[in-house]
Amino acid sequence: MAFINFKKLKTSHQSSLFLLDVIMLILISVNLAWLLFDTLFSSLTLQSLLLSLSPTFFGWYRDHIHPDFVVYDLIFVSIFVVEVLFRWCVSVYQKEYHRWWFYPFVHWYDVLGCIPIGSFRFLRLLRVFSIIYRLQKFGVIDVRQSAVGRFIEKYMGVIVEEVSDRVVVNVLTNVKEEIVKGTPVVRRVADEVIRPREAIIAQWMSSRMTELIERSYHSRVDAIRDYVEGVIGQALQESDELQRYNRVPFLGEKLEEILKRVVSEVVFSTMNQIADDLHGDESTGLLHEGAGVILDHITQPEGELSLLVQSLLLETVDLVIEEVKIQKWKLEEAHV
Numbered sequence: 001m002a003f004i005n006f007k008k009l010k011t012s013h014q015s016s017l018f019l020l021d022v023i024m025l026i027l028i029s030v031n032l033a034w035l036l037f038d039t040l041f042s043s044l045t046l047q048s049l050l051l052s053l054s055p056t057f058f059g060w061y062r063d064h065i066h067p068d069f070v071v072y073d074l075i076f077v078s079i080f081v082v083e084v085l086f087r088w089c090v091s092v093y094q095k096e097y098h099r100w101w102f103y104p105f106v107h108w109y110d111v112l113g114c115i116p117i118g119s120f121r122f123l124r125l126l127r128v129f130s131i132i133y134r135l136q137k138f139g140v141i142d143v144r145q146s147a148v149g150r151f152i153e154k155y156m157g158v159i160v161e162e163v164s165d166r167v168v169v170n171v172l173t174n175v176k177e178e179i180v181k182g183t184p185v186v187r188r189v190a191d192e193v194i195r196p197r198e199a200i201i202a203q204w205m206s207s208r209m210t211e212l213i214e215r216s217y218h219s220r221v222d223a224i225r226d227y228v229e230g231v232i233g234q235a236l237q238e239s240d241e242l243q244r245y246n247r248v249p250f251l252g253e254k255l256e257e258i259l260k261r262v263v264s265e266v267v268f269s270t271m272n273q274i275a276d277d278l279h280g281d282e283s284t285g286l287l288h289e290g291a292g293v294i295l296d297h298i299t300q301p302e303g304e305l306s307l308l309v310q311s312l313l314l315e316t317v318d319l320v321i322e323e324v325k326i327q328k329w330k331l332e333e334a335h336v
Helices: 006-011 015-041 044-053 055-093 100-106 108-113 118-137 147-180 185-237 240-246 251-277 282-298 304-325 328-335
Strands: none
Touching: 015 044, 015 055, 015 118, 044 055, 055 100, 055 108, 100 108, 108 118, 147 304, 185 251
């Protein structure tokens, strides 16, 4: 991909302003380079170097240019002032800001950079960055395709990651301290985050319970029935009272069989009814009450569940801190 997108420049309705940006970028760059050179020209080291390299140029610049540098700089300043006024008029015409007088305050570096005094001149460097950003924003140039752009993007990413990681670690460390001190963070989480969604949580629990019943109960009805009958049969055989009736010929065995069948049917019917009830709307109310009880236990400062939640929060924060401390830019360089 080319550094300059000429197609984008031609098709854009602001191509004339983009051209102005390019011209101003060149002028500001020349002006800043000249300003830096003239500032360094006062040093004896540069004068000696220029004298040894080109005595003619040194004498000409010393006698004709350096004494009148402010005059030459005013030529650039006059161009910069005209350009700022022109852009101000364009901004007012396009209604870029809410008030017409906002432009000089938003682009304060453009205004102050026009002052030909001392450090104000170097504010023109900010104009270079603003122009490059504007051209990059509208797709006229792609700084990332240049060596300088790739270098800046790479190491700016490293700096941003390092700084942001430190900030995040400090914030999470403070959160851990707040949790350990027993501040009401757990209660606030329960009251302000979970409790307003209690109905949604109850509904979710109800749907998960229904899903569990569908998967675990109804798919194993026959196995559960056999298990229930086996348990009841074992209980009846161990019953001393029933063993007395078993001694009665014919009656004992028949009685045991009837009891086993009746109790099994009652128990199994009860289980089926409970499973069916959990499909209905009644279960949502019960689960809603259950969720409220759980939340009440969470908000109790000395409750076991509250301590468990506190422990889970601390371990979660520790895991997040460990993940944040991983320097991903080093991992990316290792794979290059």
